[in-house]
Amino acid sequence: MTFEDGLPTVAEYRALRAAVGWPSPGPDVCRAALANSVHGVVARTGPELVGMGRLIGDGVMYLLVVDVVVHPAAQGAGRGRQLVAVAGARRVQLVAADEVVPFYERLGFAREPSHLMAYRTLR
Template sequence: MEDIIIVDNKLQPEDFIRLRLEAGFMETPMEQAEKALSNGLFTASAMCGDKIVGMGRLIGDGSMYWYIQDVAVMPAYQGRGIGKAIVTRLISYAEANSLPGSKASIGLSPPRGKNPFMKKWDLQSTPTIQAEPE
């Protein structure tokens, strides 16, 4: 099996569009993809060699509200724990970047048919996270 690594903030608009299409999401125009990525807070991408095979993004205010969006893994790479690794990285980033001692919420709107995958993290009800005090 090929090695997969998770990298931060490497997602490019072309990969964003390609992965969304391969995962069955609606088509996204280039200009919209560029703006969405530039306005987001953080991305986690799964790399196999030099190819991005999975992605996820965090959007929100970067303090109280974090939202996981666009978690997608190429069909040929699904079932290997890549989506779980991406979501875990996104949650870790939100926890590490919330204000110390504060409470924050992480939410998501899973795509149709993906509720069982997302329920593993119990994020469908926008849980509160507690940032560690400094």
């Protein structure tokens, strides 16, 4: 397995999201989302994408970790930990579902008392 800076193709991005049961908007929206990333990292086994993570934000003071995804066949071997690279920012945040909070706590993240609100969700 290799890790490299960069982003997946739109097709790879959508396929990896589908593999873990996440919804995905259409290709044009995914293309724009990927293009507006501050940084990305991908994990590959040969040519196959098996994991990815992205950072979005202003690129200087604040970053948000998004799309940390590891294909189910490659989970459980520390791949997610290797994908979360957040050095250089003053403040890095992420939104985590309850079932993955312990994973991020092991990486040094802590729950904050803030309350996030969502206007709409992907369909």
